Amino acid sequence: MSSTTQHLEGQPDCWTRAAELAAQHRALLPQRGERVAVVGSGASYAMAQAYAALREERGHGETDAFSASAYLYGREYDRIVALTRTGTAPVMLRLLGKVHGSVPSTVITAAADAPDIADHTLRLDFTAEPRETIATRFPTTVLALLRAHLGERLDDATDDAQEAIDEALEPALLGARRFTFLGSGWTYGIAEAAAQLMRDNADLWAQAYQGPEYRPGRDRAPGPQAPDEQVTWVFGEVPARLAEAVREGGGTLVASARDPLADLVRVQRLALAAARRELAL
Numbered sequence: 122m123s124s125t126t127q128h129l130e131g132q133p134d135c136w137t138r139a140a141e142l143a144a145q146h147r148a149l150l151p152q153r154g155e156r157v158a159v160v161g162s163g164a165s166y167a168m169a170q171a172y173a174a175l176r177e178e179r180g181h182g183e184t185d186a187f188s189a190s191a192y193l194y195g196r197e198y199d200r201i202v203a204l205t206r207t208g209t210a211p212v213m214l215r216l217l218g219k220v221h222g223s224v225p226s227t228v229i230t231a232a233a234d235a236p237d238i239a240d241h242t243l244r245l246d247f248t249a250e251p252r253e254t255i256a257t258r259f260p261t262t263v264l265a266l267l268r269a270h271l272g273e274r275l276d277d278a279t280d281d282a283q284e285a286i287d288e289a290l291e292p293a294l295l296g297a298r299r300f301t302f303l304g305s306g307w308t309y310g311i312a313e314a315a316a317q318l319m320r321d322n323a324d325l326w327a328q329a330y331q332g333p334e335y336r337p338g339r340d341r342a343p344g345p346q347a348p349d350e351q352v353t354w355v356f357g358e359v360p361a362r363l364a365e366a367v368r369e370g371g372g373t374l375v376a377s378a379r380d381p382l383a384d385l386v387r388v389q390r391l392a393l394a395a396a397r398r399e400l401a402l
Contacts, residue, residue, distance in 0.1 A: 128250050129257045129389055130286050133279040135248055139266035140275050142243070149227050149241045150270045151176070151200050156183045160192055160216065161204035163321075164260035164314050169204055171310025172267045178306060179271050186310075189213050194220075201226040201239075206259045207252070208235025208242075229266070231259040255322045255396070257389045260314065261382055268382075281383035286390070293373045294391055295398075298325055298350040302388075303363075305332040308356040308381045315354065315388040323395030332360060354388070356381040 143150065151157045157176070159169040166188045173186035187193065189203070189212045201224055205213045208230035217226055217238045226239035233246035245266070248259040265275055300319050304312035312329040319327035332355065351372035353363070359376045367374040377384045 124251065125254045125257070125393060128254065129386070129393065132258045132261055132386055133282045133286075135245075135258050135262040136265035136275050136279050136282065138247060139245065139262045140269035142245070143266050143269035146243055147270065149243055150267070151181065151184075151202065153181050155199035156197070157200050157202060158185050158187060158192070158196070158198045159202045159204065160187045160189045160213070162189045162210060162212065164256050164317060165204035165206060165263065167310045167314035167317060168260045168264045168267075169202075169310070170313060171264055171307045174310065175268065175307035176271060181271060189216055192216050198224050200224065203228045203239060204260075204263050205229075205235075206231050206250075206256060208232045208238065214238055229263055255318070255389065255393055257386075261385060264382060278380040278383050281379035282386050285379060285383050285387040288387075290387070290391055290394060294352060294375070295394060296350065297352040297373065299352065300325060300327040301335070301351075301353045302327065302329045302356070303332040303335055303353065304329070304356040304381070305358075311356045311381045311385050312354075315356075315385055318388055318392040319395070322392045325395060332357070332363075335363070356384055 159173050161169040166186070169186040173184040176182065176184040189210065201220060203213055203217060203226060205228060208228060220226060227241045227243060228239040229243045229245065231245050231248045231250070233244055233249065235242065235244070245259065245262055248262045250256060250259060265278070269275055300316070302312035302315040309329070309331050316327040316329040319325045351370070352375060353367050353372055354375040364374055
């Protein structure tokens, strides 16, 4: 078993540990009513988007998500939460250096030896992964931690993640070349993370859309079309019109009753399998 596979399959345990840390470190994380900015890059930015939407949905306060390079310095916040796998990204160092002393900041990182670049640092060192591997457990564990801090119980999510790890991947998914991921509200961040996984690690065509804005047919890539190579993957409820449109187009519709974060684990497995297939060609 490769180290990447081991990291991927260890996520349910990581989420359980994250929930325990959320209870132990409540004071370091956003308090109800605070106006919060969450920043990250890559998969961490997608998790920031998901958390920001979820925090507002739960009524905990105004929450904005930014990529680390696009933070708006003119806005006032009660707290900044920075999600950074390594804790050493120059863009994050610059951002936190500029806001130091003007707004409380908390860094959540996977690196045990990351420098203290914020007022507080929460180290999820049990999620550390080599930089050259597919990022799996750090981004999902960050969101698990933040969801637990919002008061969510993660028992069902961890059970669902274990199912997503144990089940076989469908042949239709393994043979697909184009992926459209849909989400609404907080699950749009999940869809964005899924699309990034497929593009960056498997070199496949992948795009994410807000579910209500998606129009079947807009996801057709240039060149000859093979309907059986097209997958439309929905995180959450499936719009009624969508199932019929996908069937008419001959593509594959993927939806699940699992927790959306757990369903992202299935995408991670698929991206890993596709990347290995590309290396073998």
